[in-house]
Amino acid sequence: MSTHSPHSTTAPPPGHDEHAGHHPDAADHPPETRRPWTVLALMLAAQVMVVLDVSVVNVALxxxxxxxxxxxxSYQWLISAYVLLSGGFLLLGGRVADLFDxxxxxxTGLTLFTAGSLTAGFxxxxxxxxxxRGAQGAGAALLTPAAMSIVMATYSGRQRATALAMWGTVASMGIAAGVLFGGILTxxxxxxxxxxxNVPIGVAVAAGVLVKVRLAPTRAAGRRQLDVSGAVLLVTGLLTLVYAVESTTSHGWTAPHTLVAAGLAAILMTGFVANERKVESPIVPPATWRIRSLVSASTVMAGVTGAVVGAIFLSSLYLQQVLGSxxxxxxxxxxPLAAFITVSAAAASKAxxxxxxxxxxxxxxxxxxxxALVLSFVxxxxxxxxxxxxxxALLGLGVGPMFVAISVAAMSDVAPEQSGLASGLxxxxxxIGAALGVAALTAVAxxxxxxAGITSGSHHAFLAVAIGxxxxxxxxxxxPAHDPDHTPAGHGHGHGH
Structure with missing residues (x-):
């Protein structure tokens, strides 16, 4: 889900593992020095909030x-606003975390996320x-890469491996735990x-970080290397695209309203591509798009996530409004869906x-x-x-192995020093797949x-999931038919450390 689902164990967000080893405060302690787990606990507490908030609103809808x-x-925008802004600004957030303290x-990310949570509550x-929800997503885009960077700079050797495994566990449990937690609180x-x-947790984590995490020296000339224009074009283009997809429900596919939104989205996305070729430090270097395995695997990742998050979104409405749960x-x-994903992912790691x-x-x-076909016949x-x-059961058994395998397939032609950027992509x-999946399935439904609308809509939407x-x-x-030699079997986060 992310949904931060099991795949989120892949690797640190953009640019982290290739820098982490030589961060100034990473060098302050020799590899054998054991560090207290307080910093990891603080980072995980923040990441748990981010992960849960992808799906926590589903049951409350x-x-x-x-x-x-x-x-x-409005239903789908409550999901889409969060994942679009967190996904759209994630690569920029990774770059900011690399260049600044x-x-x-x-x-900054935690404050924005917590303030967004407080405003949402009122x-x-x-x-x-x-x-x-959009403010929460933008906060998450800054918070997540910075948290991973702090973990990488604080721990080394066996402690770092343990920390990354814990991080992956939090990511894996995300969607289902969010739905359950949302049900309990509601x-x-x-x-x-x-x-x-989120508010007391955010305040407590902020207080802990001020005490336990040291300032790192600011990297020089960072401001000139930020591709803010690219990030803004990407996010506004995606928001407009989702708006165009959503407006097909109320205005139809050929209505001027829909066509204007689609045209504007095309212009903004074209502007993003042109911008990336022109700026000095693009969010995604142009050469990245020529790595076939990475582009293909990221496409599959977006599609699978869209299907899963869309299925959970529709099913949570169906279970409550039709079944009366x-x-x-x-x-x-x-x-059970979470259990099937977890068990099949573990089995896939071995296979x-x-x-x-x-x-x-x-x-x-x-x-x-x-x-998806079984669910379309309810x-x-x-x-x-x-x-x-x-x-x-079938959805979970199919999705678990894919999250493990996509992570590995994506890295098969990626050099270790590019693994942070690749995992960020x-x-x-x-x-973005989650946002577009929910928007598209809402339009179909x-x-x-x-x-009655949910029953007939679910039939059409799950058929669309199957076709997708x-x-x-x-x-x-x-x-490619081969898997990377430098990635340990079953673990996406092995490269580059």
């Missing part, structure tokens, strides 16, 4: 809709809530609690050296497609055990404000 009179399009960047209109208090809970029960009903990433992805796509009088659970694909997963076989076939 019906309650929010009742209070704030949401339309179908990591602690200051982390605290929101009394859909627009305020969506804008607050049931015990109300939907506003899913946002307010409470918010807490809905959270619990997602646990990877023998089978290869390309075959694992292809098999995973076929199994996940079967899961009707207005369903049972969770006989109709929904088998679909969740893949994480960006993950976030149509009216999600009534039980089959289409991902095309970029999968473009992946």
């Amino acid at each position: 019906p309650s929010i809709a009742t209070d704030l009179h949401l339309s179908s399009s 990591r602690r200051r960047v982390f605290l 929101a009394d209109t859909a627009l305020t809530l969506i804008a607050s 049931t015990a208090f109300d939907w506003r609690a899913v946002f307010f809970i 409470s918010a807490l029960i809905t959270g619990l009903q997602f646990l 990877l050296p023998h089978v290869g990433a390309k075959k694992l992805i292809a098999v995973g796509l076929v199994i996940a497609t079967a899961g 009707d207005s009088d369903p049972s969770y055990l006989s109709d929904v659970l088998p679909g969740f 893949m994480m960006t694909g993950h976030e 149509g009216d999600l404000t009534t039980a 997963l089959v289409a991902l076989l095309i970029p999968t076939f473009l992946l």
Whole structure:
């Protein structure tokens, strides 16, 4: 999900592992020096908030809709605003964390995220809530790379390996834990609690960081090397694209409203491409786009994440509005999906050296497609055990191996010194895929404000998921047959350390 899903264990965000070894404060302690785990605990506490907030609103959606009179399009913007801004600014956030003081960047991101959470908790209109979600996402884009950079600079040797494994575990549990946590908070208090809970955590983490994390010397001439124009063009282009997709629901595919938004999105994205060729330090160096394995794997990552996050978004509405599950029960009903993803990912890690990433992805796509087809056949009088659970099982069994294998396939032609940037690009694909997936499936589903609309909409949307997963076989076939020698089997975060 990210969704920060199991793939998020791949590698540190942009540019971190290639710099971490020679950060000034990393050199202050010899490799054998053990450092207290306090800094890791603080960074993980912040990252848990970021990861949970991708999916924590899913279960709260019906309650929010009742209070704030949401339309179908507002539903998807509550998810999309967060993942679009976190994904769109992630590469810039990684660059900022490399060029400036990591602690200051982390605290800036944390403050923005916490303030966004507080505003979201008090929101009394859909627009305020969506804008607050966007602020949370922008904060996450600064916070996450800086947190990873602090972890890499603080720990070394075996401690660093343990820290990265812990980081990966937090990422893996993200989606399902968010849905469950959202269900518990919404049931015990109300939907506003899913946002307010971040405020005391954010304040406590900030206080801890001020005491425990030292300032690092600022790198010179950093300001001139930031491609802010590229990041702004990318984010505004993506927001406009999602708006164009969403407006097909209310205005139709050929309405002037939709066509103007689509045209503007095309102009902004073209501007982004032109900008990247012209600036001195582009967000993504042009040569990166020529690495076929990375581009193909990132495309598959975006598609798979879009399918999974979209499926969770639709299913959480279906379980509550059609099956009548409470918010807490809905959270619990997602646990089998998380379990199947986790177990199949672990099995895939063992099988990877023998089978290869390309075959694992292809098999995973076929199994996940079967899961989407099962979910497309649920009707207005369903049972969770006989109709929904088998679909969740197949979806999870297909998705788990893909997240492991995509991480490895992406790195097969990437030099170790480029691994930070490459993983950052893949994480960006993950976030943007989530936003576009939710927007596209909402457009396909149509009216999600009534039980009848959700039932017929889910049928069409899950069919679209199945077709989309089959289409991902095309970029999968473009992946190289070999896996990288420098990546330990089953671990995406081995390169570059």
